[in-house]
Every structure is written in structure tokens, then in C-alpha cells.
Amino acid sequence: MSLVSFDDFKKIEIRAGKILSAEKIPDTDKLIRLSVDFAEHDEAGQPKPRQIVSGIATYFPDPQKLVGRTCMFVTNLEPRTIRGHESNGMLFAVSDEAGHFSLLEPNDSIAPGTVAK
Amino acid sequence: MSLVSFDDFKKIEIRAGKILSAEKIPDTDKLIRLSVDFAEHDEAGQPKPRQIVSGIATYFPDPQKLVGRTCMFVTNLEPRTIRGHESNGMLFAVSDEAGHFSLLEPNDSIAPGTVAK
Numbered sequence: 681m682s683l684v685s686f687d688d689f690k691k692i693e694i695r696a697g698k699i700l701s702a703e704k705i706p707d708t709d710k711l712i713r714l715s716v717d718f719a720e721h722d723e724a725g726q727p728k729p730r731q732i733v734s735g736i737a738t739y740f741p742d743p744q745k746l747v748g749r750t751c752m753f754v755t756n757l758e759p760r761t762i763r764g765h766e767s768n769g770m771l772f773a774v775s776d777e778a779g780h781f782s783l784l785e786p787n788d789s790i791a792p793g794t795v796a797k
Numbered sequence: 798m799s800l801v802s803f804d805d806f807k808k809i810e811i812r813a814g815k816i817l818s819a820e821k822i823p824d825t826d827k828l829i830r831l832s833v834d835f836a837e838h839d840e841a842g843q844p845k846p847r848q849i850v851s852g853i854a855t856y857f858p859d860p861q862k863l864v865g866r867t868c869m870f871v872t873n874l875e876p877r878t879i880r881g882h883e884s885n886g887m888l889f890a891v892s893d894e895a896g897h898f899s900l901l902e903p904n905d906s907i908a909p910g911t912v913a914k
Contacts, residue, residue, distance in 0.1 A: 786891045
């Protein structure tokens with residue numbers, strides 16, 4: 681892995697987001713569609729959660745177990761369309777080749793939208 | 798915040814590390830010197846933990862409470878010298894301006910050295 685500068689690091693925005701809903705995307709092996717609250721609002725001041733697609737269905741056979749949890753997401757990636765579903769961010773979690781997996785869940789003091797640094 | 802590409806994101810390496818020791822750096826307000834295990838070894842095959850300096854003493858008046866915990870670190874930043882102490886990485890945690898703070902602690906299945914993605 682090459683070394684990076686602190687400026688390179690600062691370009692990446694990783695925020696806490698609270699998962700409002702989670703559902704398996706039909707006809708896919710791994711994809712779950714999340715609605716995630718980052719305390720963002722639309723022009724009328726209404727809450728505007730983001731849709732984020734994540735390939736974690738293997739670890740969460742019951743996607744409902746994700747709902748209500750706050751974890752970390754990369755929030756300034758270019759939007760992508762995954763199997764026809766727009767994704768406005770990426771779950772940021774820890775996994776290894778042996779199949780171990782962990783969300784990164786901050787403690788309860790951290791509000792949705794808070795930036796990691 | 799500007800959008801970044803997935804390639805920009807992939808340049809940044811964030812790994813789980815287990816804190817082996819933690820001590821306040823004398824004559825500083827905030828600095829704690831950590832020794833962190835990332836499952837790295839020296840040329841003779843001996844464990845080679847990294848020294849990492851972090852400005853979190855405000856949140857951990859008793860640095861011993863950090864010892865034994867696994868949390869996340871940026872591990873490919875250029876080394877820095879902070880108040881005379883070399884730092885070979887940066888604690889990656891969540892905080893806000895109101896003083897809330899959280900480590901990002903993966904579950905027990907995650908071994909030191911595992912990369913977040």
C-alpha cells in the first residue's frame with residue numbers, strides 16, 4: 681500500500697448514518713437496499729435520507745436486523761447505479777477473507793451525520 | 798465536500814488495530830502515545846507494533862481504559878513527528894463540536910490488521 685498525504689485522506693468523507701430501512705434486492709445474491717439518515721434535508725426542509733446499496737446480504741440474512749442501527753458510510757463518492765438501483769454512498773465496514781464481518785457502530789452519543797476523522 | 802472517485806477512496810488504508818499500551822505524553826494537554834498491534838512483524842519475524850500519537854486525552858483522562866481495545870486507524874499516512882514523538886498512523890474515530898466522541902470498535906471476530914472497506 682502506498683503512503684498518502686493527510687490532504688489525500690481529508691478528501692474522503694465518512695459519516696455516521698442511521699439505517700431507517702433495509703430490504704434484500706430481489707434476484708441478487710448479496711445486495712441490500714438501505715435508506716440511511718445523515719440528518720440531510722431537501723430544499724423544503726424535509727428529511728432526505730439517502731438510498732445506499734450494499735453487498736452484505738450474506739452477513740444479514742434478515743435485513744431487518746440492520747434497521748435502527750447507526751454505522752459508518754463513505755458519503756462523498758460519486759453516485760453509482762448497481763443492478764439498476766442508485767447508490768449515494770457506501771457502507772464502510774470491516775471484513776476479511778475468512779468471512780468475518782463487522783459494522784463500525786459508534787456509541788449512542790453520536791448523531792447521524794457526524795463525520796469521522 | 799467535493800465528490801471523490803472510488804480510486805481516491807481506495808488509496809486510503811484504514812485497519813483494525815489492538816491497543817497494547819497507552820500513556821499520556823507529559824506536558825501536553827491532549828496527547829496520548831499508543832502502541833498498536835496490526836499483526837505486523839519485523840525482519841526477524843518478531844511482532845512490531847506501531848507507535849501512534851493521538852489527541853484524545855480529553856476523552857480518556859485514564860489512558861489505561863484504552864488498553865486491550867481494538868479500534869480503527871489510518872495506517873498508510875506519511876509518518877509524522879508530533880511534539881517530538883513519531884506517529885505511524887492516526888486513530889480514526891468520530892467526534893463532533895459539542896464534545897461527543899466515539900471510537901469505532903469492530904466486533905470480536907475481527908483480528909488486528911484487518912482492513913476496513
